[in-house]
Amino acid sequence: MGACAAALFAWIGAPCAAAEPLPAPCVVRSPDIALPGVSGIPSMPGDATVYAGMRPQASATGLSVASCGTVSCHGGPKDGNREVQSFAFTIWMNDDPHARAYEVLHEPRSQRMARSLGLGEAHRAQQCLACHSMQSESRQPLPPEVLADGVGCGSCHGDSSAWQQIHYLPEWKRLSTTQRESLGYRDLSTVPTRVQNCIPCHVGDGSQEVNHDLIAAGHPRLFFEFAAYQQLWPRHWTPAGKAESQVDFAERSWAVGQAATLEAVAALLAVRVERASSDIAAARPHRWPELSEFDCYACHQALGPRSFTAGHPARFQNPFPGQPSWQPWYVSAGRLLEAVASHSEPGRPGVGTTTVDIRKVFEPEWFIADKERLDRVLLEARGLSRAAGASTRELAARERIVLDASHQRLDALLADAPPEWRFWDAAVQTLLVIEAAGGGRATGGRQAAATGQTRRAIDELRESLQFPPGADSPRRFDPVRFNLDRAAVPLTSDVQP
Amino acid sequence: MSSTGRSIPATIAAVVVLLGGVSRGFSAAPDAQPLRSPAFRLKGTDRCVKCHRSEQGDWCDVATTSAWRHDAHSRAHLALSPDNERTRAMEQALGIKAAETASCIACHTHSIDEPPIEEETNVLHAGISCETCHGAGSGYLEPHLEKSWRFLSSAEKQAFGMHDLRNPIAKAQNCLSCHLGEVATGRIITHQMYAAGHPPLPAFEMEAFSAGMGPHWKRVWEKSPKIQQLAAEAHYETEGASELERSLVGALVALRETARLVNDYANVTENDAKDHPWPELALYDCQACHHELAVPSWRQEVGYGRLVPGRPSLVRWPRRLAAVAFAEAGLPIDVDALLEPFVAVLNRRPFGTADGLRQAADAGAESFAQIDRAIEVLTRWQRDDTLAAREQAATTRIAAAGRAVGDFDSARILAWALTHGLANADAWPQDMRSEKIAELSRLLLLGFPTPAYPVPPSPEKPFWQTSLTAAPDADIARVRKAFELPPAEKPAPGIEVIPPPVAR
Structure with a gap:
């Protein structure tokens, strides 16, 4: 398994807290080298990123x-x-x-x-x-x-x-x-700048991408959630004065990470669709439908009675039998982001609505590659790119990000559209937001972190999402059981004072 | 009917449609004629049961209906009943009533209105019964009671509406019309039906499936010498020489029919893309997508041949055994090269396009004629003194193909064929053969429950539930190893030693 996917799986398997080195006196070397032209550095107009x-x-x-x-x-x-x-x-x-x-x-x-x-x-x-x-x-x-x-x-x-x-x-x-x-x-001291640095490889863009051909040949699937990746990443810097020192570091990493990632996901989809459109118009070989845009486990599941999706109750059933859904990993991220980090500008379509809009374009008959379909996908992809871009900027500018990952909020999402939460991907995203929100803990410290009974319950929930031995797919995933277990996690935010 | 001797009533002969000699090219217009002809009407299984129910028989093996009652086909129609939990789930997911849906009825019983039912019978409640395979009985019911009947050629019997199911070509085509699909008869299973809960169609090896369902016939060579002699006079030579060689013919027919199915479905799509969109995923190799995402992945180690990685292949289980059949027929045909035009289309975009695949079928029509040439060679072979050497060579070749096999379904087809070959192959010790068959059977779940459907029903899981789920767990390295045969103790004269295969 490749490093990136391995990282997330490892995260699911066992929490890996980065070593926390003790603060030490700063060693400053003597400035005996001339400074070439530092005084003449021009300031950049517009502070462009x-x-x-x-x-x-x-x-x-x-x-x-x-x-x-x-x-x-x-x-x-x-x-x-x-x-x-x-x-x-x-x-x-x-x-x-x-x-x-x-x-x-x-x-x-x-x-x-x-x-x-x-x-x-x-x-x-x-x-x-x-x-x-x-x-x-x-x-x-x-x-x-x-x-x-x-x-x-x-x-x-x-x-x-x-x-x-x-x-x-x-x-x-x-x-x-x-x-x-x-x-x-x-x-790289702030969350947004870090995310932007990870995205070109961990999501992909017009010049570098992990498509289904590459995955079939042996490359691990990409599915990125910045906060979890960052938590796993061995930290090689001092937290002081950096993103880590913000009181809402965990929430900010999750929210800004998800918004920026969605923007990139939409941009990549747009690039893929534009490329396919022009290739089709010119009768060139192309890769549409790009299978890596769809739910992996819709197709990659065992046949017969052991099929894990076949056992789902009616409310979690795929409303379009035999058709894979678009990016359950990112659709659930969008839905969660809109729900738990409430948008400050009511009226504007949020990232949740726009991700669902893309998914709906593919329903039914996800595989259609005619001009009308591709144009609609492109339109929706640009819509998400705009909405997620605005969301990234808005979240980054917030003084304090508070996530409401309470059961009440999560239950409302589930009740709204149960089939959207039938995916293992969506369950993992749900778990990640509970983690980022500190298990409902009021964040007085530098970083949200669940403790005690909540910590143990979250760990058990994470274990329930692990793949069974010998498999690299969620063969035994059961959305009903997951949501029962999830609802049983004692989130402090749900406890009334 | 009172006519005797070999005369065929001219009135009947004049109205029937002769179905022999159907062209097998892949022109834009489907030329496949359905085996069911509207010229005949169903008489109903009750009429057959009247005679074909005793436990004895030699020339005429009339114990058929008691055998058939234990055969899963006799229950096929029960799957249309909402009493069945799976059916209810499917009906709900698809928004249909199975018993009123043509594409369900087409394979689970006789169609409602075609051919017409001649009289009040239980024909709709008899599953896949006598006339589904042997042909609607109105034309032959009375004539076939005559002594002269048995001396008619198969073409002559066909003129009365009775299909020659001793002929492996006709039989394979008959079985595959449901077990693979056939556009002309509306027997099209879709991916949507699978997703709603229809069990996956397993890779189909005609002779193993026939044996597994409990045969209600005897091969000519199983009958008494006297009957065998009469049979030779009675044009039974079409039966083929052995189970193994029938199996090879079956694989070639299956290869041809998969290409035809793709071609015909592509035509349907071009005429009606709304109801029959492309791609119809049921035409592709199930396990191309439906496999465990295990790392390390033997699929990636085995590679994808000429396909771009990540592009699902069309149904591919007939290919490896068909390759053996080509070799046995002495034709230097590379199956993968034969299918190259299709692969090129699949590589141009995932799943290809209907138009592209239809054109590939057209472009490949000449190469596909090679399949018929090979079938012709194999069906000419007789049960003579070269049979043992032929079977030993084919068995060795099948084992070699198995050592390079790249997917579960192809491995199963090869293993079933190998089982036929090893059954009679005294060039290897009996113990080794039994062990080999047992090992392959364990790895690839080759066994069929006996009887397939006991009366009264057994609580045991049906065949497909136990076998099909094995695919994702199959360890291809172990499967390949299980195909290794020790050198024959009695090398057959004139049989070349087949070198170890190159992994594909």
Whole structure:
């Protein structure tokens, strides 16, 4: 199983709290290097966000992790008495799966995948390197030793050629975010900036995507939920002064993460549909219906009486027998987001309504590929992209995000449209929002976290969603039992004072 | 009817439609003629039961109805009754009444209005009964009581409306019309029906299924020498030489019929895309999608051949046994190359297009004629002194194909055929053969309950419930290994040694 899907499964299997290194005195190196032109940094007009995920002008040396990971910089020994940034590289190298992103391309499975897709060698194929290395940061082919860094420092922090020599000087601290970014440095201290950095690979975009051909060849499915991924990710920075220090960090990560992800999901759908439309018009081969846009387990389930969906009671039955539903993972995310992080602008269509609108375009006859259908999908995809984009900005601007993942709210969602909650995907999303909302705990601290009895009940709920041994699908998932178990979790928000 | 001897009443002969010699090309207009002809009317099973109920018989094995009563076909119509829980669920999901829906009736009993019922009978309540397979009886009921009847050729009997089910080609086509599907007779199972709860149609190996349902006939070679001699005179030579060779013919017919089904359904779609949209997922390999997402995945290790990964294949279970049949017939046909035009269409977009597949069928019509050529070769073979060597060669070849098999359904078809081959293959020790059959049966659930449907009904799970669910759990590496045969103790003269297969 690939790193990204493995991460979420691991999360479902066992909570993995990032190590919390003790605060340590900051080690500042003496500024004996001249500052090239720092004083002359122009301020960027309009404070434009430039996290497109691609910086084609980047250089190999600026991307290589080699200069970051020296012992005296970020590659020091893991030591609770030292500041995390002194061993950030060490954490990345030892504990972070991103460090092995390129290495996996040499595995027999990757090589077989590339062969069966006609891509040649996986570790040389642009389609693979786009996410498994820092190649997409650079217009020039990166040398093998830089490719070998996998998803290294430069993938997220940006090409360091213009700021590597200055970022440890006291002057660096005086620069504004905009000034730093004009040098190619990416500020990752806030939730929205982090999410935008993950999305190009973990959701995909017009230039890099995980489609069904790739999945069939052996690539794990992508399904992204930023808050859970972030929680699993070995943290290599100090929380002080960063997103972690916000009182609503968990809620914010979930809400902004889901909104930004939905925007990207919609944009990817739009790209896929536009591509299919023009290919069809030109009578070229195409990939529509793109099967990875639909519920995996609608098709990938055992036949016969053991089929887990066949056993569902009538209210959870698929209203369109034999037809897979569009993206239950993201439709449920949209529904939950709209319901639990109530929108501040009533009247505007929320992300829940718009995700459901896309799903409905595919009902019935999900597979139709005529112009009328594709145009409608495109229209709805753009609608979601706009709604989710607005939602991302609105949520990011909120001073405090409070999630109402109470049973009352979740029960109302379930009662509204039970078939939407028949999916294992939707159950996991429900669990994730309960987690993000701290199990209903009023968040007085830095981070919402369920405790005691609630914690145990949530853990049991998570265990019930695990795949049975030997399977990579939810063979035994039962939406009725899940919702009974979910309703039995003692959420403190439901307890009346 | 009082005529005797071999004369055929001219009046009847003149009105019947002769169904022999149907062209098997894949032209745009479906040329398949339904086996049921409106020229004849049903007489009803009651009429057959009057005679075919005793327990004895040689020339005429008349114990048929007692055997048939234990055969699942005799209950096929019960599945249309709302007494059945699964039927109720399906009716609710699809918004239909099964007993009034043509596509249900088409395979579960006689159709309501075609052919017409001649008189008050229980024909609608008899499941898949005598006349469903043997033909509506109005034309042959009386003539077939005459002694002269048995000396008519199958074409002559066909003229009275009786189908020659000894002929493996006709029989395979007859069985496959339901067990695979046939557009011309409205026997189309859809993915929507499956999703609503219809059990999946298992891969179909004619001879194993025939044996499994409890045969109500004897092969010519099982009859007494005297009858065998008479049978030779009576044009029974169409029966084929052995179960194994009939099975090979069945696989070739199945390969042809899968292509025809796709072609015909594509035609239906082009004329009526609203009610018959494309893709109809029931035309594709069930397990292309319906499999466990296990990692590591043997499917990915085995690879997808010429298909782009992630593009579901059309029904593919007849292919590997058909490949053996081509080899046995001495025709150098690569089944995968034969199907290349279809694969190219599937690679152009997931599921292909109706138009594209129909054109592929048209373009491939000439190559598909090779299937008929192979059938012709195999059905010419006789039960002579080369039979043992032929069977040994075919058995070896089937085992070799099994060692490279890439999916559960194809493995089952090969395993059933291997079982026929090993039954008589004294080139290998009896113990080894029994063990091999038992092992394959365990891995691939080849067994049929005996009887298939006991009277009174048994609480045991029906056949499909136990067998079809095995597919996702099948371990292909173990299955492949189970196909390994030790070298024959008595090499058949002139039989080449088949090298280990290249994994496909």
